[in-house]
Amino acid sequence: MDFNQIAQVASALLTQFGLKIIGAILLWVVGQKLIEFGLKLVRRGFRTQDVDSTIVNYLLNIISVTLRVVLIVALLGFFGIETTSFAALLAAAGIAIGAAWGGLLANFAAGAFLIVFRPFKVGDFITAGGVTGTVVELGIFATSINTPDNVMTIVGNNKISSDNIQNFSTNAFRRVDLVAQLHHDVDHNEAIALLKARISEIPNVLKTPAPDIEILNFTLAGPVLAVRPYCSNDNYWQVYFDTNKAIREVFTEAGYPAPEEPFSFSGSSQNIADSHMPSPLS
Missing domain, CATH: 1.10.287.1260 (Helix Hairpins)
Structure with missing residues (x-):
């Protein structure tokens, strides 16, 4: 060798x-x-x-x-x-x-459909797959959404495409939906006029369309007003909170009595309550 x-x-x-x-x-x-x-x-x-x-x-x-x-x-x-x-x-x-890995392939195919049909794009504020926030990235398998409380959330594309998608950034403006409870003794026409004047002064509330303030329904405590100003998407939460403050301030300045609870289980109100609702033991 x-x-x-x-x-x-x-x-x-x-x-x-x-x-x-x-x-x-x-x-x-x-x-x-x-x-x-x-x-x-x-x-x-x-x-x-x-x-x-x-x-x-x-x-x-x-x-x-x-x-x-x-x-x-x-x-x-x-x-x-x-x-x-x-x-x-x-x-x-x-x-x-x-x-x-059928789920991953389903997410991949769903991502392709999202790209083709484009229900949203990066930067849009959406609700999709049960998550509300700003789209950061549309990936191959999942979409990254940053929620308003600054939490990055990863949602599978298949879950997004198989559910309803709300895109709040598509339209130029949106409506803020709030309600205001009135006492029975309050003149609703006066309350509506005062609210319209005050809410129209809130910064970033649109003049056109003008805020909608009308009677929405009635409760045992009194009429309920629908308070609906319009604003751009970027100013939604500012207008939302400022409108709540305006409702409180207008009613306080006007001296409106606070709406009473429809039922009370003390004193003579007990009989009123019994006349409107069955006994818990019946």
Whole structure:
């Protein structure tokens, strides 16, 4: 047995394998750099064409995954592995993964539909999948929504597409819905006039359409007014809280009595309550 010859052959094989390892590392590094550079060029091209950022992020995610899969196949070919059989194996694995991860594929398909039909875009304030907030990103599998209390929430695209979607940013303005309870003795026409005058002075309340203040319904305590000013989407909560304050201030300044509870279980009111509602024991 010629140990020198064996050592030479082993050294040649190790050298060849080592060179392949180094070449594979270089190929991986160069490939990653080229992919990043290509993605930057694609992003820049989309920006020059004023393509919506939602579509850009979605397409870049798909391109990035596809190019990295191609890079891995190229590395396997560099080591002499038959890529045809690998492709067949990858397809079989894809079928198995698809069966096991049906939910992820459903989210992927739903994301594609959201991109095509575009019920919302990045920056819109929406309610979707049971979550209300501003859309930060529409990803391949999920959508990131930042809620008003500053909590980043990730919602699966399939849940969003299979449920109702409310987009508050589509229209230029929206209505604030509030109610005001009046006492029986209060003149509702006077209360409506006072509220309209005060609410029209609230900053960011639109003049057109004008605030709607009308009788909504009646309770045992008295009539209930619907108080509905209009404002832009950005000023919704400011107008909401300022309108509540205005209702309180107007009624206090006018000296309106506070609405009484419809039922009371003390004194003579007990008989009134019994005349309007059955006994709990009946």
